[in-house]
Each structure stands twice: as structure tokens, then as C-alpha cells.
Amino acid sequence: MSQILKAWQEGRGFPDLLVIDGHTHVGAWPHGACFNSVEDAATGAVAAMDANGVDAACVLSGGHLEPGADYTIGNDDLLRLVGMVPDRLIGFAHVNPNDHTENILKELERVERAGLRCIKLLNAYQHGYPGDGPNLMEVYRFAEAHNMLVINHWWTVEELSKISAQFPGVDFIMAHYGSGHDALLKERPNVHANIWTLGSLGFMECAIRSVGPQKLMFGSDAFMNPMSVGIGLVVYADIPDEHKRMILGENMARLLDKVGALPGALKGICRM
Secondary structure (H helix, E strand, O other), X not given: OOHHHHHHHOOOOOOOOOOEEEEEEEXXXXXXXXXXXXXXXXXXXXXXXXXXXXXXXXXXXXXXXXXXXXXXXXXXXXXXHHHHOOOOEEEEEEOOOOOOHHHHHHHHHHHHHOOOOEEEEOHHHOOOOOOOOXXXXXXXXXXXXXXXXXXXXXXXXXXXXXXXXXXXXXXXXXXXXXXXXXXXXXXXXXXXXXXXXXXXXXXXXXXXXXXXXXXXXXXXXXXXXXXXXXXXXXXXXXXXXXXXXXXXXXXXXXXXXXXXXXXXXXXXOOOO
């Protein structure tokens, strides 16, 4: 029996194992608010991580994502939140690609100076702005110049093929794994996938066989969803514990460390 699964079922969490939730949200969303305040988010996020044996979470700034909203306010909240719990929460800044190019770049410069090393995009929610549109191409250019990690809710295969080739120095993460991207995941060293999806029974095993464990990483879409749901997709999968270790934390840690975003407190428990 998997020792990782056994420990999880016995309520012992993940002894001697690094676990990073690579896909969490805070702030107001069209389908509900995660927390009532930044202070509430700091307390609630840590409580959820502690309850599930999660060492750290990548927090994706989602507040104020709607077209016409001031996304800089969402980034302000994110910076405050990460500052409260710097060893447990890793911030991903957000911009709206429908804004003027100069405003987008100015905001990226601001958050980068403030210490954020990662970017989260949600252009699918913003009038369907294309993933390879001119303003997002400027975002990727900025990310490459400043050694930043980029995650997006979704790219088409054509979009991701284009941008991953044009910006080989940027690691791109799809926030929701889909088997339609398998060929690209295998071909491009800078293309990765978060496994958060309610796939059919056995989809994790199929994903491992198709693209390998080194390209996949755990994420739960918390704090809108229970972290345990995302964890369950990994720990109950019929795959070796070595693969579970990689997906639960080591793959994400490697990418975060590459851009200087991995908290120092986590490096001691990570093999990478």
C-alpha cells in the first residue's frame, strides 16, 4: 500500500514530505468571496493548510479581475496577505490585458519591485482576451526579462505552442490540466500543468502515462474548494509514491525556486 496514502488516511498528514498547493485563490469572485478581509484570509488560509498537511500555497490574485475593475487593488491585497504569512503563502500578481499596455507594464514593474516573482492570468474571464494577444505577449516578454513564472487559467493548444516557443525562458503552467495539451507538455520543457480538474476515474494514471510525473503538480482551486479534494486526486491515484512526492510539491518547488519565489523555510524539506 502507498505509504503516502496510508499516512493521509490515518490523519497524519504528510510526514517528511513537501506539499505545495499550486492553485489557490483569495478575494472576491463572480461566484463568491473566499474571505471577508485580508486578515481573515491570512488566518483562514493557514488554518486550511494546517488541517490538510499543506506546507505552502500559491495564492492567485483574483479580486478585481472583472473588466473595468482596478486590478491594482487586488494586487495590493495580495501583497499585504503574503507579507503576513511569507513562509506559507506565495503571491501571484494579476493584470487585466484589456487595459492600456503602459498601465499593465507599470503594474508589473510595481509588483516585481515589491517582491512578487509570479503572474496569474485569467484572460478567459476578461472578454475572452486571446492568450496570444498583443498585451499578453508584452506580459510574457516582461516575465522573461525579469525571470518570472506565469500561470493561466487556460490557453488553447495553438496559443501555448506559440508563446512557449517564443519565450523559452519562461515556465508556463496551465491551471487546469487537459489531455488535449499532452503532446505540447511532452515536447516543450517550459510547459507544465496543474492537475486541478474533476476528471473521469483513472485520469491521473492516464496523465502520468502520457506526459510523465515531472510535468504535473497538485492544486485544489482553494479557498473556494476544499484542499482535500485536490489532494485526493493525487494520494488515491494508482501511481508510485515517488510520483506522488513530485506532484504534491517537488515539481512546483523546483519552478518556484528557479524564479526566486520558494520560501527559504521550505528548502530544507525539498529534494527538488
